[in-house]
Amino acid sequence: MLGNFNYCNPTKLYFGDDSLKNLSTELEKYGENVVLIYGGGSIKKNGIYDEVVKILERNGKNITEISGVMPNPTLEKLYEGVEIARVANADLLLAVGGGSVCDYAKAVSVSVNCEEDPWEKYYLKFEEPTCETLPVGCVLTMVGTGSEMNAGSVITNHEQKLKIGHVFADEKIMPRFSILNPKYTMTLPHYQMVAGIYDIFNHICEQYFSGDDDNTTDYIAEGLMRSLIVSSRIANKDPKNYEARSNIMWTATWALNTLLKMGKSGDWEVHMLGQAVGAITNATHGMTLAAVSLPYYQHIMPYGLKKFKRFAENVWGVNAENKTDEQVAQEGLCEMEKWMKELGLAMNISELGANKQNIDDIAKATLILDGGYKTLTPEEVFEILKQSI
Ligand code: NZQ
Ligand code: ZN
Numbered sequence: 001m002l003g004n005f006n007y008c009n010p011t012k013l014y015f016g017d018d019s020l021k022n023l024s025t026e027l028e029k030y031g032e033n034v035v036l037i038y039g040g041g042s043i044k045k046n047g048i049y050d051e052v053v054k055i056l057e058r059n060g061k062n063i064t065e066i067s068g069v070m071p072n073p074t075l076e077k078l079y080e081g082v083e084i085a086r087v088a089n090a091d092l093l094l095a096v097g098g099g100s101v102c103d104y105a106k107a108v109s110v111s112v113n114c115e116e117d118p119w120e121k122y123y124l125k126f127e128e129p130t131c132e133t134l135p136v137g138c139v140l141t142m143v144g145t146g147s148e149m150n151a152g153s154v155i156t157n158h159e160q161k162l163k164i165g166h167v168f169a170d171e172k173i174m175p176r177f178s179i180l181n182p183k184y185t186m187t188l189p190h191y192q193m194v195a196g197i198y199d200i201f202n203h204i205c206e207q208y209f210s211g212d213d214d215n216t217t218d219y220i221a222e223g224l225m226r227s228l229i230v231s232s233r234i235a236n237k238d239p240k241n242y243e244a245r246s247n248i249m250w251t252a253t254w255a256l257n258t259l260l261k262m263g264k265s266g267d268w269e270v271h272m273l274g275q276a277v278g279a280i281t282n283a284t285h286g287m288t289l290a291a292v293s294l295p296y297y298q299h300i301m302p303y304g305l306k307k308f309k310r311f312a313e314n315v316w317g318v319n320a321e322n323k324t325d326e327q328v329a330q331e332g333l334c335e336m337e338k339w340m341k342e343l344g345l346a347m348n349i350s351e352l353g354a355n356k357q358n359i360d361d362i363a364k365a366t367l368i369l370d371g372g373y374k375t376l377t378p379e380e381v382f383e384i385l386k387q388s389i
Pocket of ligand 1: 073100141185192285
């Protein structure tokens with residue numbers, strides 16, 4: 001470990017199939033005005049809404065709702081939610097849903113008392129809140145983003161064709177508590193389940209594929225990836241398998257709750273490419289990552305060959321005997337491709353609605369970062385997107 005870092009993650013987790021019973025304990029800590037935030041209605045169909053509302057009522061809370069938070073929440077929706085939370089004089093923002101709902105609650109939290117425009121301040125200038133923020137709690141129903149235990153919040157601005165994530169530095173923006181019941185994820189459609197699985201995998205890769213030092217974090221990352229591969233194969237065939245779904249849920253949280261970033265610069269270029277694809281197509285986040293990953297990793301492999309070889313051996317079990325480093329690394333990516341196809345992930349951006357004419361726009365919207373093994377040039381971004389079509 002060569003880096004210097006501080007580590008603090010204040011989110012309290014309640015995990016397991018009876019975890020919702022702890023909501024009351026948490027509610028006691030906050031005032032009476034709760035803004036309940038949820039998506040397009042899945043929680044009404046599967047009964048989670050009724051369960052949560054019952055607990056809120058039993059605790060004497062005034063409930064105001066922000067419903068209809070869409071996947072890839074938009075700036076317009078953020079403005080709407082900020083107004084609702086202001087009028088409600090919110091004491092707690094309770095997000096019940098997936099990453100979109102949870103990210104959105106954090107965006108509302110930092111914007112309610114902010115006099116500046118949140119898009120300008122947080123998503124273009126990447127400033128930190130200078131106003132009072134509201135506490136966020138989360139009941140998670142979709143697994144993937146890690147938003148339940150991190151300070152990330154991604155907002156899409158369709159007018160500007162931009163989808164931008166801000167990972168806030170202030171730990172206060174992380175959910176104060178998150179309730180993780182693997183059973184809640186069982187009603188997810190297969191498409192969302194596997195998109196979430198790939199999102200998790202890629203979060204680990206983004207942090208793993210950086211740095212050359214011998215780093216404990218990399219060994220943790222390999223263990224998480226191996227567990228995810230095993231559980232995802234089980235869940236893919238048997239989505240009701242509680243053990244597999246529960247492992248996937250737990251892995252998702254650890255994949256992006258700041259632990260794996262310790263001592264690492266982090267690559268995150270797949271996410272930059274995926275977010276730019278998402279800004280144009282509004283496609284499901286995990287699928288946008290899957291669609292650009294292989295062309296990207298093929299491209300950077302020569303620059304991080306040692307790590308790609310290690311990935312092949314330690315994550316995919318490739319036997320390195322009598323093979324060149326390139327051959328081993330290549331076999332690792334082949335194994336990864338097989339697994340991605342097995343799950344039924346999007347393997348190119350055309351499947352997500354992008355076409356050749358969009359590549360220019362997507363390339364322009366792709367932020368170029370410098371934490372990985374190769375800082376891309378704009379031409380390379382364009383080339384990778386062409387390969388992803
Ligand atoms: O809106 P409802 O009706 O609830 O339906 C949702 C939505 O359509 C549905 N769903 C969720 N739980 C369900 C369910 N359907 C049936 N049963 C359930 N139990 O699933 C759909 C997708 O939900 P969404 O919350 O959009 O998915 P996800 O968790 O993947 O979140 C995606 C957002 O998170 C951002 C992404 O960019 C995207 O905007 N990310 C946030 C990150 C962070 N905070 O650190 C990092 C990630 O890399 C990511 O960028
Ligand atoms: Zn992601």
